[in-house]
Amino acid sequence: MTAAIQSTQKQIVAADRLRAISMLDSAINNIGLYNGTSPAKVKNALSKHFGGATSTAFAKWIKINLHILRTLGPLAEYEIIATGSSFWACDSPGVIATAFWCVPFVAIRICPEYFNQTPDERSATLIHEWVHKYGCNLDLGYEGETSYSNNSTVTQLINADSFAQFAKDAQ
Numbered sequence: 029m030t031a032a033i034q035s036t037q038k039q040i041v042a043a044d045r046l047r048a049i050s051m052l053d054s055a056i057n058n059i060g061l062y063n064g065t066s067p068a069k070v071k072n073a074l075s076k077h078f079g080g081a082t083s084t085a086f087a088k089w090i091k092i093n094l095h096i097l098r099t100l101g102p103l104a105e106y107e108i109i110a111t112g113s114s115f116w117a118c119d120s121p122g123v124i125a126t127a128f129w130c131v132p133f134v135a136i137r138i139c140p141e142y143f144n145q146t147p148d149e150r151s152a153t154l155i156h157e158w159v160h161k162y163g164c165n166l167d168l169g170y171e172g173e174t175s176y177s178n179n180s181t182v183t184q185l186i187n188a189d190s191f192a193q194f195a196k197d198a199q
């Protein structure tokens with residue numbers, strides 16, 4: 029990878045990180061306004077990403093979790109893995125990024141595939157990795173997979189993609 033590509037990719041990740049932070053700020057603000065029915069995007073995102081749970085008590089719990097992510101996520105560091113690298117963390121097809129589960133002081137690895145996503149998707153990917161790193165959540169289904177929409181509320185609470193996709197949709 030040339031130095032020019034490397035520095036462009038670094039700038040992209042830096043912008044994605046800022047967008048991820050404002051995504052969380054906006055989702056936290058919107059969930060704070062939630063009264064059980066509106067804002068509609070909060071209700072729809074809760075229902076879609078947390079197995080149909082849309083009560084205000086449940087929303088408060090999600091808000092607390094988003095706050096923790098908003099506090100810790102921005103502390104994460106990134107290592108961009110070059111195209112063609114045989115680095116294990118990016119070695120299987122379709123991998124966009126990896127974080128050591130529950131290990132706070134190791135950089136999140138950004139794989140070449142990451143840069144094929146849209147800006148909002150890239151920011152949601154960063155939040156997804158923050159959830160692994162700081163929330164210790166697992167990969168129990170990605171949005172778009174059949175298993176994801178069949179997941180129970182309890183499963184989605186320990187899944188990583190649920191929180192990231194919620195923030196993307198509720199922003």
Ligand SMILES: [Zn+2]
Binds near residue numbers: 156
């Ligand atoms: Zn994951």
